[in-house]
Amino acid sequence: MPLIAEGQNLFIVDIEYVVPLGEVEPLIPDHVAFLERNYAQGRFLASGAKVPRTGGVIVAVAQSRESVEEIIGADPFHARGIARYTITEFRPTRTAPGLAG
Numbered sequence: 001m002p003l004i005a006e007g008q009n010l011f012i013v014d015i016e017y018v019v020p021l022g023e024v025e026p027l028i029p030d031h032v033a034f035l036e037r038n039y040a041q042g043r044f045l046a047s048g049a050k051v052p053r054t055g056g057v058i059v060a061v062a063q064s065r066e067s068v069e070e071i072i073g074a075d076p077f078h079a080r081g082i083a084r085y086t087i088t089e090f091r092p093t094r095t096a097p098g099l100a101g
Contacts, residue, residue, distance in 0.1 A: 011068045014087075015057065016083060
């Protein structure tokens with residue numbers, strides 16, 4: 001089964017902390033739980049911290065930008081206003097074998 005189903009696009013979610021890292025740290029466990037829920041539902045393909053650690057990146061798959069915005073709205077970082085999000089949608093025209101259907 002391909003990771004990107006027919007009719008879905010990829011989204012790069014760029015997360016930038018807008019508060020000092022010390023204010024981010026206490027919310028990491030809740031953010032990780034948010035990530036795990038979305039991996040379990042097949043919405044996220046990859047995620048991780050930026051280097052240097054000024055935020056993070058999520059690679060998501062969805063049918064619409066609105067869907068991704070709704071998902072991101074549930075991120076504790078978003079709910080607490082500690083990060084800014086930039087969402088970039090793209091339609092893959094080339095992928096590694098097995099990635100798209």
